Amino acid sequence: MRRRRAVVVGAGIGGLTAAVALHRRGWQVTVCERASDPPITGAGIGLAPNALRALRAIDVDVTRTTGSAVPLMMGVRRSDGRWLTRTSTADLAARYGTPPIAVPRPALTVALAAALPAEALRYGTAVTAVDDAGGRPVLRTETGPDLPADLVVAADGIHSPLRRAHFPAHPGLRYLGETAWRALVEAPDLRVQAMSETWGRGERFGVTPLSDGRFYLYATAAVPAGAPAGDPRAELRRRFGSWHDPIPALLERVGRLAVADVLRHDLYELAAPLPRLHHGRIAWLGDAAHAMAPNLGQGGCQAVEDAVVLAHLLPAGDGDDDADAVPAALAAYTAARRDRTDAVRVRARRVGRLGALRHPLAAAARDLAVRATPDRLAVRGMDDLFDGFRLPARPGT
Template sequence: MVRRHAVVAGAGIGGLTAAVALHRHGWEVTVCERAPALPATGAGIGLAPNALRALDTIGVDAAYAAGRSVPATMGVRSPDGRWLTRSATADMAARYGVAPIAVPRPAFTAALAAALPPECLRYGTTVTGVDDAAGRAVVRTGDGSGLPADLVVAADGIHSPLRRAFFPAHPGLRYVGETAWRTMVDAAGAGTPAMSETWGPGRRFGVTPLSDGRYYLYATAVVPAGTRPSDPVAVLRRLFGTWHDPIPALLDRVVRLDPAELLCNDLYDLAAPLPRLHHGRIAWLGDAAHAMTPNLGQGGCQAIEDAAVLAHLLTDTPAHRIPTALTAYTTARHTRTDSIRRRARRTGRLGVLRDPLAVAARNLAVRVTPDRLALRGMDGLFNGFRLPARELPHDRGAGTA
């Protein structure tokens, strides 16, 4: 078979996972990343059982790449420390075959990049557009050059220029009303807390032990978009400093960080699903395809699923059949990802309730739900990953496979 060439726009987790998967399926791959290098700092990412199984299909061992450290318990708490719901990770492993892990995002992306030949990675290269001709695409870059490609993977993030270019009528992003702060802190001497998210009135605080022994911390609050306080740590202390242990002690560690290590982002999701996840020879994945709020911890996990399914459907697919394979990719991924996007939005609405009566009713409803039923409610997420059949319908005028 003639060697096929894929250009991946974006070296985030979805783009790099797609590049590794395609490379291992025999594709020549070029990854264009506008940043001068992969980030050395950042936040953590949770890899749920569905993402770990997807990584398995392409031969990536996340635990080997970024370490494995699994807390004994995870769940939701109230600001006074009471558990509203709690699951043992051993029960999750028994139900889903593997326990979720959380890894430092920079270490994970570095491990994915290391799985590619160095010549595949082009940092400081911005994709400015794609000429999607019938026979082959040409990817335009910021230096004015063009890269011929049999496949273009649009992994260019939540503000995806390629999404805007090819779906100009789509309403785009919607601010969900929250801003998030994220960072990683040293865990030495701080004990080993459970993986928890604490819900207060209009704000939340998450503590996640990472595979390298640090903690990934995140906090959200209902504020106008673009709110950037001059002293964000003082704001975090005011919002969360009286909450249960170990939150106050962990905030003390945030004070000692370089300010650049405390990330601040307004939270957006897609206002509506894309009509499809492909156009000709272009496939969208991850945030570019189905940006969702982080309330279910599935944004990165769904990008990994996208990458695994895309590479699977393109295994041994000749160049002239690629558009047909991408139609199958949309069929395989569109309904699942949009369902999770909408579920994440609904979950977020529960997490940011501010009216005292509504908060009390929510907490009671969560607390009286048996933990086993709460765990069963994750079946659709954690057991929902499947590799579809590769038999493609005959596309008119494209010839036979």
């Protein structure tokens, strides 16, 4: 009996999760990644309860590799340090079954890659095109022979060449009006036990304790797209050095990093939802399918959900050869994921607009409204995100 073969384009979090999920469904999996090596640097990634539940559905416990330290609380503050809203992670664990955690992105990549056969991973392999005119896709690469497949998973990132090739009429990306900086620092002496985001006027600063004891720092500011970039360490000190503790002390640690260790990116989202998340036997997931603002911490979480739902809906890799089974599963995948991911994309943009308010009166009104909202209602407002992951019924059941 011939095993079905999937080729995953992109070895990011979504692509590797899809590869693991498909491998565990009996598929023969090949992951093609343009980069020559696995990432050894990078920032952090938050795994909310919905993503952790999805990973458990494919029997992946990332904490075995990444650690599982959890901050005591999470919330939003003003630039003078006053809390606008905060919630204990114990309350979140009680409500959702598990607290959110944050892990170093390279460690999560290692954990997922370790669940695959070594021969499944092909670094330094750029996919240049997918020819699906004959009913079964054939992938063209820069460095090797063509790869025939029963399924292609397009996890090729926010600038997805496969998305542009197969949805040429789509408007593509839209600049969100903000630039972001990200860095990892060591600061065990500061004993920061809260995951927080601080809102100023047109600027934000996030502090996230990671599972390995380091801190993931991120900041955003309203900056024109493509604005000249100076030393990011100096710019962060200039913008946020007078904000509440422990931000100045954390920025002092940032100052010890190499310039290359402080990541700076303009923020974009997909300007409109894709008409569908599949084309023929190609399925899109993660940023390639629904690039969104990072404001809810759900970009990577939704990619994980995509990957697990996609593999769940597809037929087993060693089942009977049914020519209609894969296309039917991909149609079900679009039906299961398109509306949910687009709702998260829209919500993330709206939250970002609140955090980026610059007018003093508008920012003050925002802060007052957030402070006036009871913490229990703020937590309840996360139910559709944190408790929204479900495995849909498979086609024909």
